[in-house]
Amino acid sequence: xxKFNRFTLDNGLRVLVHEDNTTPxxxxxxxxxxxxxxxxxxxxxxxxxxEHLMFGGSVNIPSYDEPLQRVGGENNAFTSNDITNYYIxxxxxxxxxxxxxxxxxxxxxxxxxxSLEVQRNVVIEEFxxxxxxxxxxxxWLKLRPMVYKKHPYQWATIGKEIKHIEDAKIEDxxxxxxxxxxxxxxxxxxxxxxxxxxxxQLSEKWFGPIPAGEKYHRNLPQEPEQHDERRSTVTAKVPLxxxxxxxxxxxxxxxxxxxxxxxSDILSRGNSSRLYRNLVKEKPLFSEVHAYMTGSLDxxxxxxxxxxxxxxxIETAEAAIxxxxxxxxxxxxxADELTKVKNKIESTMIFSEMALLDKAMNxxxxxxxGDADLLNHETEKYLAVTTEEIKTLSNQFFRRDxxxxxxxxxxxx
Amino acid sequence: MTIDRKTAPEFRxxxxxNLIHPAHQKLDSGCNVFCFNSGDQELVRIEWIFxxxxxxKNKPLLNVAVNTMLxxxxxxxxxxxxxxxxxxYGAFLQVDYGYDQSQVTLYSLNKHLQHTLPVIKDILxxxxxxxxxxxxxxxxxxxxxxxxxxxxxxxxxxxxxxALYGDSLYGLAADADSYKTLHRDDMLLHFKxxxxxxxxxxxxxxxxxxxxxxxxTNTFNKxxxxxxxxxxxxxxxxxASAEHFYFIEKPEAxxxxxxxxxxxxxxxxxxxxxxxxxxxxxxxxxxSRLMANIREDKGYTYGIGSxxxxxxxxGALFIATEVGADVCKAAVGEIEKELNLLQxxxxxxxxxxxxxxxxxGSLLGSLxxxxxxxxxxKNLYFAGLDYSxxxxxxETVKTVSAERLQELAKQYLNFNxxxxxxxxxx
Numbered sequence: 001x002x003k004f005n006r007f008t009l010d011n012g013l014r015v016l017v018h019e020d021n022t023t024p025x026x027x028x029x030x031x032x033x034x035x036x037x038x039x040x041x042x043x044x045x046x047x048x049x050x051e052h053l054m055f056g057g058s059v060n061i062p063s064y065d066e067p068l069q070r071v072g073g074e075n076n077a078f079t080s081n082d083i084t085n086y087y088i089x090x091x092x093x094x095x096x097x098x099x100x101x102x103x104x105x106x107x108x109x110x111x112x113x114x115s116l117e118v119q120r121n122v123v124i125e126e127f128x129x130x131x132x133x134x135x136x137x138x139x140w141l142k143l144r145p146m147v148y149k150k151h152p153y154q155w156a157t158i159g160k161e162i163k164h165i166e167d168a169k170i171e172d173x174x175x176x177x178x179x180x181x182x183x184x185x186x187x188x189x190x191x192x193x194x195x196x197x198x199x200x201q202l203s204e205k206w207f208g209p210i211p212a213g214e215k216y217h218r219n220l221p222q223e224p225e226q227h228d229e230r231r232s233t234v235t236a237k238v239p240l241x242x243x244x245x246x247x248x249x250x251x252x253x254x255x256x257x258x259x260x261x262x263x264s265d266i267l268s269r270g271n272s273s274r275l276y277r278n279l280v281k282e283k284p285l286f287s288e289v290h291a292y293m294t295g296s297l298d299x300x301x302x303x304x305x306x307x308x309x310x311x312x313x314i315e316t317a318e319a320a321i322x323x324x325x326x327x328x329x330x331x332x333x334x335a336d337e338l339t340k341v342k343n344k345i346e347s348t349m350i351f352s353e354m355a356l357l358d359k360a361m362n363x364x365x366x367x368x369x370g371d372a373d374l375l376n377h378e379t380e381k382y383l384a385v386t387t388e389e390i391k392t393l394s395n396q397f398f399r400r401d402x403x404x405x406x407x408x409x410x411x412x413x
Numbered sequence: 414m415t416i417d418r419k420t421a422p423e424f425r426x427x428x429x430x431n432l433i434h435p436a437h438q439k440l441d442s443g444c445n446v447f448c449f450n451s452g453d454q455e456l457v458r459i460e461w462i463f464x465x466x467x468x469x470k471n472k473p474l475l476n477v478a479v480n481t482m483l484x485x486x487x488x489x490x491x492x493x494x495x496x497x498x499x500x501x502y503g504a505f506l507q508v509d510y511g512y513d514q515s516q517v518t519l520y521s522l523n524k525h526l527q528h529t530l531p532v533i534k535d536i537l538x539x540x541x542x543x544x545x546x547x548x549x550x551x552x553x554x555x556x557x558x559x560x561x562x563x564x565x566x567x568x569x570x571x572x573x574x575x576a577l578y579g580d581s582l583y584g585l586a587a588d589a590d591s592y593k594t595l596h597r598d599d600m601l602l603h604f605k606x607x608x609x610x611x612x613x614x615x616x617x618x619x620x621x622x623x624x625x626x627x628x629x630t631n632t633f634n635k636x637x638x639x640x641x642x643x644x645x646x647x648x649x650x651x652x653a654s655a656e657h658f659y660f661i662e663k664p665e666a667x668x669x670x671x672x673x674x675x676x677x678x679x680x681x682x683x684x685x686x687x688x689x690x691x692x693x694x695x696x697x698x699x700x701s702r703l704m705a706n707i708r709e710d711k712g713y714t715y716g717i718g719s720x721x722x723x724x725x726x727x728g729a730l731f732i733a734t735e736v737g738a739d740v741c742k743a744a745v746g747e748i749e750k751e752l753n754l755l756q757x758x759x760x761x762x763x764x765x766x767x768x769x770x771x772x773x774g775s776l777l778g779s780l781x782x783x784x785x786x787x788x789x790x791k792n793l794y795f796a797g798l799d800y801s802x803x804x805x806x807x808e809t810v811k812t813v814s815a816e817r818l819q820e821l822a823k824q825y826l827n828f829n830x831x832x833x834x835x836x837x838x839x
Contacts, residue, residue, distance in 0.1 A: 022452065024430075025778050060418040065700050070767045071424040072774015074699075089778045096422040104418055121712025125668070129715050129735050133667045135563040205416060237665070239559035271484065271496035281492070284549055287556035307556065340501045347503030347522050350454050354782045 001376055002359050004189075005196040006367075009203060011212040013183035016363050016372055017199045018191035020356055026092035026192035027357050030102055031364040033187075034180035035082040036157040037220060037298065045159020048079040049123050049168055050176050054086065056115030058105035071097045079157050082297045083368065087357060092193035096202060103206035106186065109177055116170055123165050127158050135238040136408060146230050146404040147246045147301055151223035182213025187367045191360040223248065223299050230404040235411050240287070242408035243317050245304040247397045252297045253369060258381045259389045260293060260302065260397070265341040266333060266390070267291040267324065272340070274324055275306075285312050285320050297369075302397055314407055325398040332387045345382045426770055429807065430777055432800060433786040435616075440630055442610035442637045447790065448626060449618040451783040455523045457619030458784055459629065461537060462516040462791070464646040466607045470580040472594050474587055478550065479603050480510040483517060485546040487539040492546055495532055504529045512583050513725040514795060515607075523625055530632045537608055538637060542600045551592045558589060565663060565670035565836040566735055572659050572834045573672040577729055579652040606644045610637045614794070618787035651676075651727050653832070661836040669741040669837025673748070674731030675830055679723040680796045686809035688721065688730070688825060691818045693768050694760055695719045695751065695826070696732055698775075700767070702751050703732065711747065713740045723796070730825055738838040745835075748828075755822035759815040772810045776803075 005017045039046045054077065055064045068075055073090030088098045131137045140156045148154035159165055188207070190199050226248050250256045268275050268291035275289045289306030308317035352358050366375040435447035465476055484506060485492040499506045502525035507518040517536065521529045561567045571586040578584030610633065617629060653676055663669075678685055689697070696703035696719025703717045717734035736744040779785055793802055 023781060025781070066767065067421045069698060069700050069771040069774075070421075072426075072770050072777065074771075074775065074778060091425075091427065091774050091777050093427070094422075094424045094774075097424055100418070100422050107418075118709060118712045122708055122715055125713065125735075125737055126715040128667045128737065133565070133735070135560055209416070239563055240556060270500045272493070272500040277493060277496075280553070281546075281549060284552070287553040307560075309552065309556070336501070340497075343503035343525075344500060345503075347456070347505075347520075347525075350456055350522060351505075351520060353454055354452065354456075354784065356781055 002353060002363065004363055004372055006372065007200060009183065009208055011183040011208065011210055012215075013203070013207050013210075014187045014367060015199065015203050016187070016189045016367060017194060017196045018189065018359055018363060019194060019196065020191060020359075021193050023192055023356060024092055025089055025356070026095045026098075026190065026194050027087060027089050027360045028095070028098040028102060029085065029087045029189045029191075029357070029360040029364050030106075031187045031368060032084045032086075032181060033185045033368060034084055034216070035080050036155060037081050037152040038180065038216075038218065039152060039155075041152070041155075042164070043168075043172065044155040044164045045123070045157070046164070046168065046172065046176060047084055048157045048159070049119065049165055050173065051077050051079045051084050052119040052123055053109065053115060053173060054105055056112055056119065057110035058101075059108035059110060061101060061104050062110065064101055064105065067097060068101060073098065081153055081157055083365075085361065085364070087361065089357060095190070095194060099202045099206040102188075103210065106181060106183065106207065107210050109173075111170055111174055113170055116168065116173060120165055120168060123158075124162055127162055127165065131156075131158055136242055139242075139244060139406065139408065142232065142234065143244055143246055143404065143406050146232060146406060147248060148223050150221040151298060152220060153223070153296065153298065178213070179216055183207060183210050184212055184215045187364045189360040189364045189367075191356055191363075220298065226402045229400045231407075232405070233407040233409060235409045238408060238410050240307045240310070241314060241317075241410050243304075243306050243308065243314060243321070244406040244408070245318070245321060246404045246406075247302045247402050249293060249300045249302040249397055251299050252295055256393055257295075259385045259393045262338070262341050262345075262382065262385055263328065263390055263394060263397075264291045264293050264302065265344060266328070266337060269341065269344060274328075275321075278324065279306070279320050283320065285309060285317055289321070314409075318405070325394070328394045329391065329398055332391055335387065338385070338387055338390065342383055342385075346379055349379050426773060427777070430780065430803065432780075432789055432803060433783065434800065435787070435790055438630070440610070440634045442634050443639060444610040444613045444615055444633060444637070446615045446617065446630060447787075447794070448621050449616075449783050449787045449790070450621040451786070452620050455620055457521060457523060457526065457617055457621060457625065458787070459519045459521070459533075460516050460616045461533070462514050462614045462616065463607055463612050464514055464644070465511070465582060466603060467645045467647050468580075468582045468649055472599055473585055474591050474595055475599060475603050476515060476582065477510050478547075478595050479542070479600050479607070480508050480515040482542050482546065482550055482600070483508050483536050483540050485550070486541055486543045487535045488541055489539065490532070490535055492543075495536070498532050499529060502528050506532075523620065523622070526625060526628060530628065534632050534637075540604055540608075542597050542604070544597055547595065547597055547600075551595060555589045555592055558587065565666060565668065566733070568661055569670040569672040569733070569834045569836045572661060572836070573674070573731065573832060576654045576656065576659060576832045576834070577676055578727070579654065581649055581651055583651065583724060583727070605640055606642065609639045609644065611639045612644050612646070616787050616791060618783045648726055657832050659834045660839055661834070662839075663837050666738050666837035668735045669738050669835055669839060670733075670735050671741065671745065671748075671833075671835055672731060672733045673831045673833040674719075674729055675825070675832060677721065677728050677730040677825055679725075679728035680792070680798065680802070684821065685723065686806045687813045687817060688821055690768060690772065690810055690813055691755070691821050691826075692719055692721050692730060693772060694764065694818070695755060698768070698771055702754075703734075703748065706751060707734070707736070707744055707747050711740070711743075713737055713744045713747075725795070741835065741837065741839050745833075752822075752826045752828045755826055756819065759819055762815065765815055765818075769810050773807065776807070
């Protein structure tokens with residue numbers, strides 16, 4: 001149970017407070033309701049580039065990091081296809097510094113040309129380091145456009161190509177800020193050794209004067225249901241073959257989300273899971289094989305990924321994954337197996353309460369979904385899933401004409 | 414009301430941190446138990462930590478394989494049954510091999526501990542490393558190694574450790590053939606020698622009610638018997654290579670991995686804390702000189718940092734980054750510049766006070782929950798230090814002078830004495 005208090009400023013900023021006096025630290029997490037899905041198709045990677053620019057100085061404060069480090073604080077941020085999230089950890093006694101810094105960059109950035117130029121280079125190096133200079137690093141750049149034909153999930157947060165980042169202009173940066181970075185599009189969570197009354201005062205003082213700005217109304221093309229089997233093969237300088245099979249699944253708020261996650265746990269969580277047990281240990285066909293889902297706010301992906309052993313053909317490997325899918329589609333899973341994955345969900349939820357920053361991020365995410373208190377009702381939703389639902393949903397997802405298969409072939413030297 | 418947004422709010426520094434000290438008991442089996450009892454959640458983390466046995470260069474993977482395969486079968490449980498039990502009770506079982514110690518960790522809800530503990534007991538007393546599981550382990554590890562060897566930073570780290578530490582656990586750089594030296598008989602012997610109670614330290618953190626503690630100590634006490642022979646936990650002497658420069662060419666690399674540094678001091682040395690301050694200035698935080706110059710000014714990289722490792726028999730100071738292949742030489746030049754600058758010019762007081770505050774804040778920030786308190790303790794305990802270490806650390810961070818840091822820079826930050834590894838293009 002993660003307790004919290006909640007209030008909204010006149011300008012629309014939603015604030016949640018989680019009091020946890022077992023630690024001497026405080027965290028301040030700000031979620032902006034903007035991600036790579038909100039980008040133009042010819043200007044991808046922009047939300048993430050923008051995240052970098054948020055550290056390039058704000059209207060009244062030339063350096064973001066320096067004053068925070070001076071009071072013993074640390075910070076970071078991440079961008080996903082759905083959101084951009086900024087977080088600070090610092091000694092609770094110095095919390096006001098975090099309010100000062102975060103409110104100033106919500107008020108306005110410095111929009112420095114130098115910062116833009118440098119961060120373009122940094123992000124291009126990030127593109128290379130994480131996506132191009134790693135074996136299999138570009139797989140998401142290839143797989144996303146196979147699964148999504150209309151929805152902007154067809155590009156990764158880093159962007160479609162380096163050129164989009166090179167082309168970013170300061171006017172684009174300003175326009176993006178105006179559109180997405182204002183109190184109405186943000187959720188702030190403060191947690192740790194703090195008191196709600198004090199947080200109210202600090203919020204009013206530092207964030208209260210910020211103009212509400214315009215509300216961004218998202219209107220994205222939704223991905224139509226898939227009714228064709230998609231397949232692609234690439235050859236690359238990688239040491240081993242790799243098989244990816246992606247299926248379209250529901251959005252995060254769909255009722256089916258909980259059963260879907262349990263399916264992925266049954267198939268792939270821990271050493272007792274089906275894929276590991278049957279395809280790595282018993283038969284041995286793969287050196288590793290996993291299933292996971294993206295959990296995105298709009299229609300998500302349910303992905304299988306496996307590296308077959310060197311003497312195993314791609315056809316055999318694929319067939320083995322499909323055999324497991326057929327099994328979960330046709331046979332009800334044993335009650336014990338369902339209890340097992342539910343127990344794991346329950347303990348994971350309790351263990352996650354040990355981590356202050358995780359709690360703050362979770363509260364922000366669930367508030368974005370509609371109500372932070374949903375976090376405290378997650379476990380019961382998982383516990384309510386039945387073996388029949390697992391079977392029904394598996395039949396909905398794991399169809400040939402709902403699949404996108406990407407085969408990564410190792411180039412023979 | 415108008416507010417002054419240009420001026421930073423007042424802030425405070427602090428004088429001490431409150432660390433939870435453990436309760437200690439020694440079991441009849443010879444095993445030391447340390448308890449950190451705190452927190453609201455009904456759960457515990459239990460670690461069984463064993464000192465590594467002496468490294469044998471002819472069987473380099475023995476320690477890794479024995480530790481990793483502890484979950485792969487006992488006299489009474491198959492690997493599948495172990496996994497079923499752990500997962501069914503919502504627990505998390507981890508095995509980890511380290512440079513100095515190797516361990517088994519269990520995360521469990523207290524209400525399920527009576528079911529999960531016996532599995533650990535079985536693993537620690539009766540692992541049998543089945544031949545079939547060993548084959549699977551070797552095959553999969555060989556495949557994974559092939560992928561890792563395509564990653565420049567991985568290759569650079571191995572080459573660097575090999576150069577600094579030679580034929581030792583610290584310098585281990587296995588290839589596919591190394592796996593052929595693994596034999597079940599050796600593993601069984603290694604297991605019996607190393608995983609015995611007199612060589613084990615148990616660290617428990619979480620909500621430890623008396624009956625929980627009793628359950629744990631009863632399970633690992635009287636019938637956990639030491640064999641006649643004590644394990645040999647000495648290690649061969651570390652020998653750094655004569656060659657200081659290693660260039661591993663990857664003609665198609667978009668980025669080059671750079672790793673450079675030298676053998677340095679470990680936590681037991683009186684200068685360690687001061688050198689940590691110097692390391693932080695150089696590359697130990699986001700605002701560090703390496704980041705400010707090579708990422709934030711030049712844009713050569715997504716990230717660059719320096720770090721220090723503290724091991725039982727040595728330590729190292731190192732810089733690591735991946736930079737655009739076309740700017741690799743320029744980046745190395747900038748690193749050299751930054752090292753030289755720390756030797757020739759005093760660190761300005763403004764920068765130094767920032768780093769002091771940052772380090773104290775980080776120390777406080779690292780105390781997130783009871784697990785963090787246990788981790789702090791382990792750093793001390795396995796280095797043979799006591800809690801006064803952190804008092805001295807805080808004192809040093811607050812008072813070490815710019816002059817002293819310059820002396821340390823002259824001693825430890827000589828570019829010409831650095832071992833340098835570059836993987837990619839140069």
